[in-house]
Amino acid sequence: xxxxxxxxxxxxxxxxxxxxxxxxxxxxxxxxxxxxxxxxxxxxxxxxxxxxxxxxxxxxxxxxxxxxxxxxxxxxxxxxxxxxxxxxxxxxxxxxxxxxxxxxxxxxxxxxxxxxxxxxxxxxxxxxxxxxxxxxxxxxxxxxxxxxxxxxxxxxxxxxxxxx
Amino acid sequence: xxxxxxxxxxxxxxxxxxxxxxxxxxxxxxxxxxxxxxxxxxxxxxxxxxxxxxxxxxxxxxxxxxxxxxxxxxxxxxxxxxxxxxxxxxxxxxxxxxxxxxxxxxxxxxxxxxxxxxxxxxxxxxxxxxxxxxxxxxxxxxxxxxxxxxxxxxxxxxxxxxxxxxxxxxxxxxxxxxxxxxxxxxxxxxxxxxxxxxxxxxxxxxxxxxxxxxxxxxxxxxxxxxxxxxxxxxxxxxxxxxxxxxxxxxxxxxxxxxxxxxxxxxxxxxxxxxxxxxxxxxxxxxxxxxxxxxxxxxxxxxxxxxxxxxxxxxxxxxxxxxxxxxxxxxxxxxxxxxxxxxxxxxxxxxxxxxxxxxxxxxxxxxxxxxxxxxxxxxxxxxxxxxxxxxxxxxxxxxxxxxxxxxxxxxxxxxxxxxxxxxxxxxxxxxxxxxxxxxxxxxxxxxxxxxxxxxxxxxxxxxxxxxxxxxxxxxxxxxxxxxxxxxxxxxxxxxxxxxx
Numbered sequence: 256x257x258x259x260x261x262x263x264x265x266x267x268x269x270x271x272x273x274x275x276x277x278x279x280x281x282x283x284x285x286x287x288x289x290x291x292x293x294x295x296x297x298x299x300x301x302x303x304x305x306x307x308x309x310x311x312x313x314x315x316x317x318x319x320x321x322x323x324x325x326x327x328x329x330x331x332x333x334x335x336x337x338x339x340x341x342x343x344x345x346x347x348x349x350x351x352x353x354x355x356x357x358x359x360x361x362x363x364x365x366x367x368x369x370x371x372x373x374x375x376x377x378x379x380x381x382x383x384x385x386x387x388x389x390x391x392x393x394x395x396x397x398x399x400x401x402x403x404x405x406x407x408x409x410x411x412x413x414x415x416x417x418x419x
Numbered sequence: 420x421x422x423x424x425x426x427x428x429x430x431x432x433x434x435x436x437x438x439x440x441x442x443x444x445x446x447x448x449x450x451x452x453x454x455x456x457x458x459x460x461x462x463x464x465x466x467x468x469x470x471x472x473x474x475x476x477x478x479x480x481x482x483x484x485x486x487x488x489x490x491x492x493x494x495x496x497x498x499x500x501x502x503x504x505x506x507x508x509x510x511x512x513x514x515x516x517x518x519x520x521x522x523x524x525x526x527x528x529x530x531x532x533x534x535x536x537x538x539x540x541x542x543x544x545x546x547x548x549x550x551x552x553x554x555x556x557x558x559x560x561x562x563x564x565x566x567x568x569x570x571x572x573x574x575x576x577x578x579x580x581x582x583x584x585x586x587x588x589x590x591x592x593x594x595x596x597x598x599x600x601x602x603x604x605x606x607x608x609x610x611x612x613x614x615x616x617x618x619x620x621x622x623x624x625x626x627x628x629x630x631x632x633x634x635x636x637x638x639x640x641x642x643x644x645x646x647x648x649x650x651x652x653x654x655x656x657x658x659x660x661x662x663x664x665x666x667x668x669x670x671x672x673x674x675x676x677x678x679x680x681x682x683x684x685x686x687x688x689x690x691x692x693x694x695x696x697x698x699x700x701x702x703x704x705x706x707x708x709x710x711x712x713x714x715x716x717x718x719x720x721x722x723x724x725x726x727x728x729x730x731x732x733x734x735x736x737x738x739x740x741x742x743x744x745x746x747x748x749x750x751x752x753x754x755x756x757x758x759x760x761x762x763x764x765x766x767x768x769x770x771x772x773x774x775x776x777x778x779x780x781x782x783x784x785x786x787x788x789x790x791x792x793x794x795x796x797x798x799x800x801x802x803x804x805x806x807x808x809x810x811x812x813x814x815x816x817x818x819x820x821x822x823x824x825x826x827x828x829x830x831x832x833x834x835x836x837x838x839x840x841x842x843x844x845x846x847x848x849x850x851x852x853x854x855x856x857x858x859x860x861x862x863x864x865x866x867x868x869x870x871x872x873x874x875x876x877x878x879x880x881x882x883x884x885x886x887x888x889x890x891x892x893x894x895x896x897x898x899x900x901x902x903x904x905x906x907x908x909x910x911x912x913x914x915x916x917x918x
């Protein structure tokens with residue numbers, strides 16, 4: 256029983272961390288807060304005309320993001336970045352800002368049935384994580400599990416205490 | 420006192436209860452997640468059965484003789500284009516005000532200058548494509564009162580008269596109805612125009628003013644609603660089967676009072692929907708359109724979302740389509756029914772010739788990637804901006820090196836870029852969680868072999884079928900870095916590396 260409770264507690268803690276981390280990260284903007292200026296977003300290949308460039312407010316005023324994509328391969332999946340990470344990357348100059356900008360990228364959803372050419376354990380784990388966490392950046396289906404687990408552990412602890 | 424046997428049994432029971440509860444919760448949650456996901460996707464537009472491709476290229480017509488234009492249009496058609504979008508300037512066709520609305524609605528009114536439009540429509544039809552016309556730019560006589568200076572309101576933008584715009588639209592739709600006798604070839608009618616856009620980028624002050632009221636409330640959506648409704652009513656009165664697209668918005672905006680209104684703000688105001696997470700009807704004006712049009716100029720790769728929630732880039736079309744059922748339920752968007760989604764401008768520049776452009780290979784990859792990302796969101800028509808590169812301007816700010824052909828001085832000597840192959844035989848394999856979604860448009864219907872690079876050889880791993888629409892798709896589990904390509908008859912797509 257102790258082992259079960261320890262495992263359950265660990266699982267609960269891990270699940271809670273998973274549930275909270277994406278949700279808090281998703282709540283952070285990829286650029287600085289406090290609109291004291293505008294930042295033009297101009298990636299290579301975008302139309303040069305200002306009317307086709309996105310302006311976003313930044314804390315540091317006008318800062319052109321001149322190279323969003325260095326030009327290799329297909330973009331990666333979305334990675335919401337917390338504000339401290341954004342600030343750290345911003346401080347690293349162009350390369351850091353590129354990283355922030357790239358974190359905005361996302362990929363289309365996977366199909367339901369696939370011909371297997373080569374499957375990996377990582378892909379399977381990733382699929383399971385996706386099923387649990389959903390694709391919105393929040394806790395997805397994990398939140399009710401975490402809440403139910405909390406309730407279950409509390410009940411188990413109470414029963415155990417009474418048995419002693 | 421409880422003996423040890425009873426204790427063990429109780430513990431065993433507890434373990435069973437715990438395990439069963441956990442299993443139940445897990446199954447229930449997964450089912451709930453799947454159900455929520457299904458419900459979320461139920462309202463999103465489905466990928467269309469047919470994806471129509473085409474071009475814009477004003478310089479082709481403005482810089483070249485008709486014989487060169489014909490070569491350019493032939494190049495476009497050979498690349499797989501079936502539509503050609505071009506602008507009609509209301510002010511150029513009708514520099515003088517017709518004496519009455521009745522004469523304004525008559526294509527035979529002597530004050531109209533139709534010659535160049537007739538020629539353009541004839542040439543597009545002769546090349547085997549259909550025209551898509553955007554009518555914009557008001558003559559000075561049709562602009563509203565209290566006009567500010569042209570630095571505030573560029574020529575042709577100030578509060579255009581919807582009544583006169585509608586009358587002109589009727590003349591236009593009549594002339595290009597497919598039955599109007601061609602004055603240059605009296606034995607034949609002028610070719611028909613069946614696809615229309617009312618105005619162009621009405622959320623930009625460069626196109627329509629004022630954008631905002633004195634108190635920084637949206638002004639242009641109401642002006643545009645009047646123009647679009649007048650255009651719609653008059654075109655439909657002539658040819659009910661014609662398709663009129665509305666919106667035609669530019670992708671990015673500024674804070675209230677700026678030169679550009681965010682497209683989300685514009686669309687919501689146009690559809691009489693409130694701001695916020697749960698938009699609802701906040702006025703009772705109706706707007707009519709058969710299709711939704713937008714220009715999702717990019718911010719990098721085709722999967723990059725706009726940073727500002729009010730902006731709409733390539734993967735953000737849900738910000739528009741999600742409003743449609745709400746507006747239809749509220750009765751502010753008519754007629755009810757499916758609304759095709761058109762992307763009538765989009766581009767990436769290449770280097771060469773623009774030093775700020777992408778490598779030609781990456782331009783090609785982004786082009787075919789965008790075709791997939793847009794199709795997946797329900798887009799049924801895409802008009803790429805530029806068949807051939809524009810002539811250079813300082814900094815390339817007023818011209819685009821976004822063609823699928825390098826400028827070879829004349830269309831006859833133009834040289835195709837890799838993006839020519841991406842346009843004529845797009846193939847993508849976006850990979851998510853190890854599964855690649857194979858998608859493409861073969862040059863012709865029939866079997867399409869999907870091949871994987873294995874050292875120096877290519878091995879066919881699956882054969883898909885392109886239907887009459889030329890579209891083929893299917894899933895494949897692949898590892899990172901796998902090189903894939905599609906082969907249809909003698910044609911081979913570009914190589915797509917799955918990351």
